[in-house]
Amino acid sequence: MTQMNELGFYTLAGAPESPRELIDEVRQAEELGIGNVFISERFNIKEAATLSGAVGVAAESMGIATAATNHHTRHPVVTAAYAMTMHKLTGGRFCLGIGRGVDRLSQAFGLNAITTAQMEDFVGIMRRLWQGEPIFNHEGPIGNYPVLTLMGASSEHIPMALTAFGPNSLALGGRCFDAVVLHTFFTDETTARVVGAVKQSAEESGRDPDSVKVWSCFATIGDHLPEDIRLKKTVGRMATYLQGYPELMARTNNWDPAALERFLADDLVANFQGAIDQVATTDQLEHIAELIPEEWLAPAATGSPAQCVEKIRGQFDLGCDGVILHGASPTQLQPIVEEYARTRPTGRFDHLPANPGG
Numbered sequence: 001m002t003q004m005n006e007l008g009f010y011t012l013a014g015a016p017e018s019p020r021e022l023i024d025e026v027r028q029a030e031e032l033g034i035g036n037v038f039i040s041e042r043f044n045i046k047e048a049a050t051l052s053g054a055v056g057v058a059a060e061s062m063g064i065a066t067a068a069t070n071h072h073t074r075h076p077v078v079t080a081a082y083a084m085t086m087h088k089l090t091g092g093r094f095c096l097g098i099g100r101g102v103d104r105l106s107q108a109f110g111l112n113a114i115t116t117a118q119m120e121d122f123v124g125i126m127r128r129l130w131q132g133e134p135i136f137n138h139e140g141p142i143g144n145y146p147v148l149t150l151m152g153a154s155s156e157h158i159p160m161a162l163t164a165f166g167p168n169s170l171a172l173g174g175r176c177f178d179a180v181v182l183h184t185f186f187t188d189e190t191t192a193r194v195v196g197a198v199k200q201s202a203e204e205s206g207r208d209p210d211s212v213k214v215w216s217c218f219a220t221i222g223d224h225l226p227e228d229i230r231l232k233k234t235v236g237r238m239a240t241y242l243q244g245y246p247e248l249m250a251r252t253n254n255w256d257p258a259a260l261e262r263f264l265a266d267d268l269v270a271n272f273q274g275a276i277d278q279v280a281t282t283d284q285l286e287h288i289a290e291l292i293p294e295e296w297l298a299p300a301a302t303g304s305p306a307q308c309v310e311k312i313r314g315q316f317d318l319g320c321d322g323v324i325l326h327g328a329s330p331t332q333l334q335p336i337v338e339e340y341a342r343t344r345p346t347g348r349f350d351h352l353p354a355n356p357g358g
Helices: 021-032 048-058 076-089 103-108 116-130 167-176 188-204 227-244 246-253 257-265 282-289 305-317 330-342
Strands: 004-010 034-039 063-066 094-099 135-140 143-148 160-163 179-181 213-222 301-303 322-326
Touching (some): 004 330, 021 034, 021 048, 034 048, 034 330, 048 076, 094 116, 094 179, 116 135, 116 167, 160 167, 167 179, 167 188, 213 330, 227 246, 227 257, 227 282, 246 257, 301 305, 305 322, 322 330
Parallel strands (some): 004 322, 034 063, 063 094, 094 160, 160 179, 179 213, 213 301
Antiparallel strands (some): 135 143
């Protein structure tokens, strides 16, 4: 099977019973030809460094990225050593991806909210450490450190990715990251606009815009899945995003604020305990579905395998360099990926390496 490095998937989508599920997922994804696996960190059984090592052994040829971890949950030397270990373990297939995270969760854990300045400072520190440079008396947005060093490290380039949403993050991605991972359920207009923002920022920073890879994170939920599963992976996932950062989602996509207010004011939503996509019943999801406008859920690959593939190809037409088939396991994605492979344009993506940030 040809490895399709323009495609990726998230391992352990949803709420897995065991992290060992990723071993079979990764192996099946490689058999299907999916070129990249993304790891989304959760503070339960989805700790990113452990999962990365497991994927690094299970995957023979796939690119691997965290998308994302947060830079302030580990000491910078620990993160730099983790990335260097993964880089060497996989023969250069690893990409360290970070993100801003959810402010309320950081604050609940006693951590400061992540700023754009901190992420830019962090990138600079990582680059220097991976080049083998010892850093003394660093005083910057990420903190003050007397010594930062990877003892005995050689000079290496390890790609870095940023999960980006707002204008400051998008500009930062173009300015100093190797790849940018977008958010799910972006409208076509939003997707084209934010891809343009990343590429423009790269160009204004004296970089080749083509050197910054932009990944669409595209919900891929085919009609071959049972209806209750589709409801959870579309309505449930959207509702969970709206629990966490509703104003940002609505503002980015130019959604009707009145519709958002109705959603947030609903008794079930306002008093819901936990993440909707993880614990809501089918009946609850059916109620919530009535609160979410259909056009909000439209930016997704749904329908037959051929219809899903058509929607996936549309993301490349909007300027994206890669598409993450989001929200489904390789088993659930199989008929869609097989249809994509059958009709894949010859030669268009042959230049892409097996690294999400390459």
